[in-house]
Amino acid sequence: MxxxxxxxxxxxxxxxxxxxxxxxxxxxxxxxxxxxxxxxxxxxxxxxxxxxxxxxxxxxxxxxxxxxxxxxxxxxxxxxxxxxxxxxxxxxxxxxxxxxxxxxxxxxxxxxxxxxxxxxxxxxxxxxxxxxxxxxxxxxxxxRRRGETVPTVGPVVVGVDGSPNSEQAVGVAFEEAAFRGAGLVALHAWSDVSDERLFGLARLIAKWDSVEPDQQRLLAQRLAGRQEEHPDVEVRRRLVRDNPRDALLEESEHAQLVVVGSRGRGGFKGLLLGSTSQSLVRRAQCPVLVIRPETAT
The missing domain is CATH 3.40.50.620 (HUPs)
Structure with missing residues (x-):
């Protein structure tokens, strides 16, 4: 900001x-x-x-x-x-x-x-x-509305991919959750492949069972410092084998706010948060806060 x-x-x-x-x-x-x-x-x-x-x-x-x-x-x-x-x-x-x-x-x-x-x-x-x-x-x-109203209850959801822009989004999401007295859902998707057949092949090639513990540790590391700054914010970590867009849209059905970076590359295959953020601002069922990359002044 x-x-x-x-x-x-x-x-x-x-x-x-x-x-x-x-x-x-x-x-x-x-x-x-x-x-x-x-x-x-x-x-x-x-x-x-x-x-x-x-x-x-x-x-x-x-x-x-x-x-x-x-x-x-x-x-x-x-x-x-x-x-x-x-x-x-x-x-x-x-x-x-x-x-x-x-x-x-x-x-x-x-x-x-x-x-x-x-x-x-x-x-x-x-x-x-x-x-x-x-x-x-x-x-x-x-x-954005959910039905006829703008939701004011539920957790804050943040998309995490490990890119610098995503790190900014995580920081803002913790601040928003603290302001609102809400929980935080930190969602990390392993792939931006949406075709199920390709995704099934990716799971086979990548040996997902061996990848999952590493991804859990990486997600915990990305959140650790922020959790220390905001100890009162209850955090739920969610790892999904899914397109980040679809997973975040699903979370928006129960959230009061979704926070994402405007673009990003990171994680196992690299979340393309540029397309994800654009999809969310068109289709999410709660307000979406898009974090722009910091620029030198």
């Missing part, structure tokens, strides 16, 4: 998913004594600003007024979570993705809804997710 950052940034387009994202972001900010910044990108204005089309000025004014209404309602939602929360707002004639990626440089976390419908001038949050997840400079939370 950005060291010293004091702001949680959330994008909104007024859709139900975006409202849930604002509520979730406000809860995170309030619990951790952070500020909240609600943003809305006027992508419509960017696209048509320089076109000489009759009536475009009126449409632009309408888009601005609609954006102000969306942001005002989002602010009310945030303050309903905690009336003492410091809430800022920002409406910018820029695409949602560009706006959020730019703000991520100084944010503690960027939060998005898992989908968005975007009215005239709206940011269309859903279309921004993939870009923000792959380009942001801080962790990105995608708030």
């Amino acid at each position: 950005t060291i010293g950052a004091r702001t949680v940034v959330v994008g909104t387009d007024g859709s139900p998913g975006a409202v849930e994202a604002v509520r979730w972001a406000a809860t995170v900010a309030a619990e951790r004594n952070l500020d909240l910044l609600i943003t809305h990108g006027l992508e419509f204005v960017v696209r048509f600003h320089d076109l000489d089309i009759a009536g475009m000025d009126d449409v632009g004014t309408l888009a601005q007024h609609l954006a102000e209404s969306i942001v005002s309602e989002a602010r009310e939602v945030a303050l309903s979570v905690d009336s003492s929360l410091t809430v800022g707002t920002e409406i910018v004639p820029e695409s949602a993705a560009a706006l959020l990626v730019g703000l991520s440089r100084t944010a503690r976390m960027v939060v998005l809804g898992g989908s968005g419908v975007g009215a005239v001038g709206g940011v269309l949050v859903g279309s921004a997710v993939a870009t923000v997840v792959s380009q942001a400079h801080c962790p990105v939370a995608v708030v």
Whole structure:
């Protein structure tokens, strides 16, 4: 995470998913004594600003007024979570993705809804997710529902593959579990092969029975230091002979948060967490927190 950052940034387009994202972001900010910044990108204005089309000025004014209404309602939602929360707002004639990626440089976390419908001038949050997840400079939370609600109970789940980005994800997952008073499930998959026939062959060639003890030890070593820092977090280790995407999606059915690196190579065959993280933000049944690789400043 950005060291010293004091702001949680959330994008909104007024859709139900975006409202849930604002509520979730406000809860995170309030619990951790952070500020909240609600943003809305006027992508419509960017696209048509320089076109000489009759009536475009009126449409632009309408888009601005609609954006102000969306942001005002989002602010009310945030303050309903905690009336003492410091809430800022920002409406910018820029695409949602560009706006959020730019703000991520100084944010503690960027939060998005898992989908968005975007009215005239709206940011269309859903279309921004993939870009923000792959380009942001801080962790990105995608708030997904289970059925009609966003889950708030259950463990925090983290994907572990031994890569540097995964190590960051493990650290953040422990922090999240400690904040939430939740248990932690540390999941390590031995393969990213999804075809069962190939996977059966891999098991035969690799002699899985002899591999398992080594993998158990490696997973324990990767968690040991973090467990010492957070002794109150109860940890369950899970090793699976499965595609990490499928195993983490399964865990999301009972979790309140899944934490993964945005990319990674490691473990026995190397978890390709880039594809895994993208799948999770589209299909998980709970919020997903994607940890971006640390970059030199």
